[in-house]
Amino acid sequence: MKFIDLAEVDVIAGDGGDGLVAFRREKYVPAGGPSGGNGGPGGSVYLVAETNLQTLLDFRYAHQFKAGHGQRGGPNNCTGASGEDRYVAVPCGTMIYEAETEVPLGDLVTAGQTLCVAKGGNGGLGNRHFLSNRNRAPERALPGLPGEARRIRLELKLLAEVGIIGLPNAGKSTLISALSAARPKVADYPFTTLVPNLGVVRKPTGDGTVFADIPGLIEGAHQGQGLGHEFLRHIERTRLLLHVVDGTAPDPVADYGTIQQELMAYGRGLRDRPQILVLNKVDAMPEDAIADLVQNLAAIALVPVLPISAATHHNLEQLKRQVWTALDALTPPEVPSAPTLNMVSG
Structure with a gap:
């Protein structure tokens, strides 16, 4: 469709x-x-x-x-x-x-x-x-x-509680397919995802939480470059952002800063939205490089960094626990009851 x-x-x-x-x-x-x-x-x-x-x-x-x-x-x-x-x-x-x-x-x-x-x-x-x-x-x-x-x-604007953001080819689609039953297109080249993908992740209580995989943002996305300008609005309704950084990229710390700058330039409160920062593709990294990069990212982001591998499911259970804890700490959004009839006149 x-x-x-x-x-x-x-x-x-x-x-x-x-x-x-x-x-x-x-x-x-x-x-x-x-x-x-x-x-x-x-x-x-x-x-x-x-x-x-x-x-x-x-x-x-x-x-x-x-x-x-x-x-x-x-x-x-x-x-x-x-x-x-x-x-x-x-x-x-x-x-x-x-x-x-x-x-x-x-x-x-x-x-x-x-x-x-x-x-x-x-x-x-x-x-x-x-x-x-x-x-x-x-x-x-x-x-x-x-x-x-x-x-x-x-x-x-998609209705999702958690928005997965990051540069192209950071592993966002692989992550949502590992966490949920969603089956987005996954390939080893940038901009594989051309439209937002939704997946429902089950809590231990049985309730479902909707995650949205947002197409890759690039520098200048808020000005219409790449795909981000078209789909940034889909994370406006999210309560929590899951920022995925590719650990095998040439400069993961700079990649993190690029996304944060785009959120700030786009406005609408996205830069202040609570975030969970994960370092992906650690299965392809040396152990000592993982520890150094986690420390560097944490110093810049001022939040804990969780090393994961969406491909091998490493630390995904811990990631879900962090998501549930963060969502429980947030005030539930006010949603108008249905049905609501609003009259609009010219």
Whole structure:
């Protein structure tokens, strides 16, 4: 399945129905008077968060979503039928913006959350509403109001508690495949991973924690270089970052600094996010080189460094214990309960 995390679509609400000019003329009803009904309201367009969607691929082929128009009012004070609402499913973790102004409209995080992105127009008033002592036979009715129409941008941010970051070929995909049932593409060349990969790692209690393998960042990623600019936003929601450093690289300490600089340049609090630092591929390193590099990295990062080997599963159980301890120490994020209905008007 192709991973699509950005899309722009047009949402068009239904117009309200026109009010009716009508008079009641029936036998044995001497004072019938005006009886034109109101027009029905137009349908609205809603976005609904769904758990069975992981990508915005559907919006590559459907660019416009319309709701139904309200019907004209009827005689005998009958209100016209309401326009049919349009419900559009999006993945959990989708943020919605006004395309032209970049104003955020909403954030759908939990399943069932609903956001109105285009409100239907009100129906027009029939002539019965204009009855007065001065005008006993009004011949006036109002047209229905047009529904809202706007272009919106959908931006998917993956929902994961732990984000795995590091330079290309640091072993992130191998690590997530060793920790979970995820099976990303693994090869011995950079930029093997072109899209984020999710994996669920089970705790001893049986609960699952979602890990996200973020495609390799490079220097200048925050400015659009490499793949990082496209996928840095996917670690904005993570509570913990797992920084993987390749121990066989020419300068692992400089590699660590490169990633930290990119997090700082990108902003949005990523540089201050709690991190666990691991030195990967120690199976291919001499013992004395491992100890020296762990000491050097710890002095720069000011956090403990855990030597691991994702390929041989060395120290992975200890790594998981560190992750569970770090997550337990963090305050759980506030997630709105579902369903939540947010009304957005222009």
